[in-house]
Amino acid sequence: MFERIIACFGRYCGTGMMMGLFLVSLIYLFFKEKNKANRLLFVYVPVVTLLIYFCPLWAWVVYRVIGEDLYWRFLWLLPVVPVIAYAAIKAVQMLDRKIQPFAGTLAAFIMILSGSLIYQSSHVEWAENIYHIPQEVINVCDIMEPEEGKVKAAVPWEMFQYVRQYSAKIEMPYGREYILFDWADRSELFHALTEDIINPEKAAELARQDGCLYIVLAETKPIDGTLEEYGYEKYAETDGYVIYRDMVTKNE
Amino acid sequence: MPVVRIVLLLLFLAVITPGIGAGICNYIKEYKRNVAFHFLAGFLAEWALFQLIAVPAIVMGVTFTGLSVVYGILLGLCFIAGGVVTASDRKKTPALKVVREPFSKGEKRLWAIALAGILLQLVLAVVMAFEDGDDAFYVTTSNLSVTWDSMYRLLPYNFGSTSLDFRHCLAPFPIWIAFLSKLSGIHPAVFSHTLMPLILLPLAYCIYGLLGYRLLGKNRKKLPAFLIFAEVLILWGNVSAYTAETFLISRTRQGKALLCAIVVPAMFLLLHILAERLLYDKKAEKGLWLLLSMAVFSAGLGSTMGDFLSPFLLGVFGLCLLFMTKKWKPLLPLFFCMVPGLCYMVLYAVVK
Numbered sequence: 001m002f003e004r005i006i007a008c009f010g011r012y013c014g015t016g017m018m019m020g021l022f023l024v025s026l027i028y029l030f031f032k033e034k035n036k037a038n039r040l041l042f043v044y045v046p047v048v049t050l051l052i053y054f055c056p057l058w059a060w061v062v063y064r065v066i067g068e069d070l071y072w073r074f075l076w077l078l079p080v081v082p083v084i085a086y087a088a089i090k091a092v093q094m095l096d097r098k099i100q101p102f103a104g105t106l107a108a109f110i111m112i113l114s115g116s117l118i119y120q121s122s123h124v125e126w127a128e129n130i131y132h133i134p135q136e137v138i139n140v141c142d143i144m145e146p147e148e149g150k151v152k153a154a155v156p157w158e159m160f161q162y163v164r165q166y167s168a169k170i171e172m173p174y175g176r177e178y179i180l181f182d183w184a185d186r187s188e189l190f191h192a193l194t195e196d197i198i199n200p201e202k203a204a205e206l207a208r209q210d211g212c213l214y215i216v217l218a219e220t221k222p223i224d225g226t227l228e229e230y231g232y233e234k235y236a237e238t239d240g241y242v243i244y245r246d247m248v249t250k251n252e
Numbered sequence: 253m254p255v256v257r258i259v260l261l262l263l264f265l266a267v268i269t270p271g272i273g274a275g276i277c278n279y280i281k282e283y284k285r286n287v288a289f290h291f292l293a294g295f296l297a298e299w300a301l302f303q304l305i306a307v308p309a310i311v312m313g314v315t316f317t318g319l320s321v322v323y324g325i326l327l328g329l330c331f332i333a334g335g336v337v338t339a340s341d342r343k344k345t346p347a348l349k350v351v352r353e354p355f356s357k358g359e360k361r362l363w364a365i366a367l368a369g370i371l372l373q374l375v376l377a378v379v380m381a382f383e384d385g386d387d388a389f390y391v392t393t394s395n396l397s398v399t400w401d402s403m404y405r406l407l408p409y410n411f412g413s414t415s416l417d418f419r420h421c422l423a424p425f426p427i428w429i430a431f432l433s434k435l436s437g438i439h440p441a442v443f444s445h446t447l448m449p450l451i452l453l454p455l456a457y458c459i460y461g462l463l464g465y466r467l468l469g470k471n472r473k474k475l476p477a478f479l480i481f482a483e484v485l486i487l488w489g490n491v492s493a494y495t496a497e498t499f500l501i502s503r504t505r506q507g508k509a510l511l512c513a514i515v516v517p518a519m520f521l522l523l524h525i526l527a528e529r530l531l532y533d534k535k536a537e538k539g540l541w542l543l544l545s546m547a548v549f550s551a552g553l554g555s556t557m558g559d560f561l562s563p564f565l566l567g568v569f570g571l572c573l574l575f576m577t578k579k580w581k582p583l584l585p586l587f588f589c590m591v592p593g594l595c596y597m598v599l600y601a602v603v604k
Binding site: 013019035036038049073074076080098112113126127132152164177180 | 256261281341358376378379380381382383384385387389390391392395396398399400406408409410411412439440441442445460463464466467468471474477478480481482484485486487488489490491492494495496497498499501502511512516520523524531532557560562565569571572573574575576600601
């Protein structure tokens with residue numbers, strides 16, 4: 001149990017440098033802070049929180065009530081930002097007035113070296129539009145979205161998480177749950193549309209069975225024949241995607 | 253029409269929110285005239301009210317429009333009540349003009365750096381997109397509510413209706429965003445991704461500013477330096493995908509960010525004010541206890557995990573306070589503040 005708690009703590013802390021800075025700040029405040037309210041909130045409360053977090057009995061209870069995968073969220077209760085910032089100010093304040101600006105800059109540098117800049121994350125990029133949704137998804141959705149009612153469309157996996165954020169009128173036979181869960185749970189249609197070479201007859205039949213008015217495929221996706229032969233006309237092309245529309249269902 | 257709706261949104265954010273907050277702060281002597289605290293108190297009140305009415309409304313199958321109308325009316329009433337309380341108090345006790353020492357050159361420079369840093373973050377929040385798979389659930393839930401007037405009865409990931417998603421409906425922050433989106437006529441995706449950071453990031457820094465001011469012994473000279481350090485720690489706090497700092501910047505529109513980056517620091521601020529009162533034998537105003545219980549409701553609005561974390565934090569605080577003061581009396585109101593969280597926690601455990 002204790003190893004699992006430590007592993008969870010390690011995942012939260014990353015390199016551990018920022019947590020190290022936090023612990024050093026806590027120790028510093030423990031010895032230097034005189035104000036009772038500051039000591040209570042920014043020394044005792046975080047220390048007790050950490051002690052409880054590392055208690056195997058507590059972890060055992062929490063694992064059973066809310067699940068092991070959420071245990072790390074107890075670490076959100078550590079006031080990392082105010083404790084480090086306050087300890088830094090307090091430490092700098094103790095120095096000679098003349099060197100305080102340099103010491104403050106040095107403290108900021110230590111914080112920077114201990115952390116990782118959020119804008120360098122691999123999940124960040126320049127926004128293509130005000131929706132913060134890839135523009136090609138918006139263009140594809142604009143073509144498919146009906147004025148009234150809803151339509152169902154099978155889209156490539158890279159669009160799963162965006163389509164319904166943009167248009168609640170577009171339903172999908174499957175969505176982000178296919179990224180999250182096991183292959184075993186995935187539908188035949190998904191397999192048919194993600195095969196290396198798509199069998200158009202099978203794909204069209206399954207899509208129609210599933211009520212998909214549209215099938216969206218990447219332009220580069222190899223197909224052994226054409227979807228047109230099986231009732232899905234090439235309705236539009238945009239941003240490297242081809243949108244096929246079911247003429248059989250539409251005519252009905 | 254779009255202009256009217258944008259005006260309504262601005263009215264909600266810039267007038268109604270601090271107006272409600274001012275009414276509550278009228279009962280907290282120290283913060284009667286503190287606008288930043290009014291905003292915080294106003295948001296906590298709005299979130300608590302929303303959590304209080306939205307969960308039963310969702311369970312009872314009320315439409316999103318129905319909930320929005322009731323919430324709007326209640327907000328209006330709270331605003332009027334807040335206005336009446338504030339106005340009557342101002343008549344009785346006209347504000348004394350506080351004469352503050354002017355900022356020194358060095359202080360001005362530090363304030364300029366701190367404010368420029370916040371401004372830069374706001375600009376980057378608009379021009380940079382933070383991809384997160386969970387948006388497929390949260391943002392889509394807001395979008396579905398606005399489009400189909402239904403709450404937690406449509407599956408966000410793919411299609412179709414479902415029986416009530418009881419677990420997620422206990423933390424209906426996406427519906428609160430949907431309310432603002434409907435009020436303003438702005439698409440829920442735009443509101444979530446682009447506008448939410450513009451609302452919550454300044455609020456987070458207001459909280460850190462208020463907290464820093466108290467930590468520094470109410471010495472505003474060091475406050476800009478504290479804020480600069482806080483900004484550095486937040487911006488470079490992406491040591492893993494799980495930290496509160498990462499959530500604040502990159503997942504601002506999600507209820508989890510509301511919990512860890514807004515409500516938890518706000519609770520530390522409120523507990524600090526309370527601690528100062530209780531440790532130095534001063535009277536803790538009723539408004540403080542009210543705000544603390546509102547923070548517990550707000551934590552639940554953000555995430556069901558908030559229903560565990562907020563009573564836990566209050567419990568640890570109570571334990572440490574007892575250790576320091578050896579007095580049992582403050583533990584009773586503290587326990588009452590925990591009750592909303594405990595109730596939602598039991599509900600969560602039952603439906604999980």
